[in-house]
Amino acid sequence: MEPTTTTPPEPRSRRGRRPHGKVRRRLAGALALGIGLLSVGALYSVVEPAPQTAVAQAADAATIAKGQDLYNNACITCHGANLQGVQDRGPSLVGVGDAAVYFQVSSGRMPLARQEAQAMRKPPTQTFDPHTQEGADNLAALGAFVQANGGGPQLPAATGEALRGDDPARGGELFRLNCASCHNFTGRGGALSSGKFAPSLDPANEDQIYAAMLTGPQNMPKFSDAQLSPQEKKDIIAYIKSVSDGNNDVGGSGLGGIGPTSEGVIAFVVGLAAIVGFAMWLGAKQ
Known part of the structure; x- marks a missing residue:
């Protein structure tokens, strides 16, 4: 007689439980995401200076x-x-x-x-x-x-003496290359065509000089940051202020600041006039 085997009852189909598990997982994920977003929003509202921005x-x-x-x-x-x-x-x-x-x-x-x-x-x-x-x-x-x-x-954000660079010697080189043809070697200005002129830079403050280089008023060219960097502009301002304050007359008297050879030119003119006068005196005496 063959032994009888009892077939155990079939477990519940897993297919019937999977949809419920997926729904639960999705609900849990959505809930976690919502809590995370609410937390980030609350933190952002605390950290973000919205009132200051609105006031500005x-x-x-x-x-x-x-x-x-x-x-x-x-x-x-x-x-x-x-x-x-x-x-x-x-x-x-x-x-x-x-x-x-x-x-x-x-x-x-x-x-x-x-x-x-x-x-x-x-x-x-x-x-x-x-x-x-x-x-x-x-x-x-x-x-x-x-x-x-x-x-x-x-x-620029800087104003006044903060616009003076720390290398006036370099500024002098740049000034002679870009500015001296109109403004003279020491910024005393000079005549141009059609009734115009390059003004003296003595009364201009640092902000006005910087603004002039940016905007090119009258016949003056504009100098973008690609042509003269902000630091080079500041060095030029440092040079201009060093020669306009009367403390940079290395050779003695500035003689109006008409250029680096002003004293030599005046000495030549005075000497030549003295020689001519002496020659005329000798001729008159004879």
Whole structure:
């Protein structure tokens, strides 16, 4: 008699349990992801300085709005409502940047006293006097408005003596290569064509010199950072200030700073005049 084997009951099909397991895993993953996102969001809200950014943006908007009011009161007649310029009155300001605004307005060249070949330097108006806090703030606001609407070269963050480089000797070499043909070897200026001239650099402050190199006012060329690096510009400023403060007359008297051979030229002229005078005296005596 053959032994009988009892067949154990079949276990529940695994196929019936897999869908429930997948659903659970998906729900757990979604829950973990949600908790992670909520945690990151909470951490970001704590770390992110959103209020400071909003305040900064609001301050920038207020500065630009103030600059627009100043522009409408002082500049719109000659430069147009959209900075496009007005024929026979003033050029377009699109692309000049806040550097040009600072140079022209802080040096008193703008607004023009009258239409002429050369914009003459004069004391700035009280509204834009850079020596007062109110004037400096107004200058910054006007520049911000022109920059926001037209773009262009911007002034560096450094100001004043911080714009002087630490190598005036190198600055002197660069100045003689790029600037002396118009401004003279010591920045005393010189005549140009059509009633224009390169002005003396003595009254210009560091910010104005840097802005002039960036923007190229009048006949002056523009010097981008590819032509003269920011450090080279600062070295040039250091050289200009070293020869304009009256403490760099190595040969003695500066004699007006008309060049490195000024004393020799004057000695030659005086000596030649003395010789001619002596010769005439001898001839008259005979």
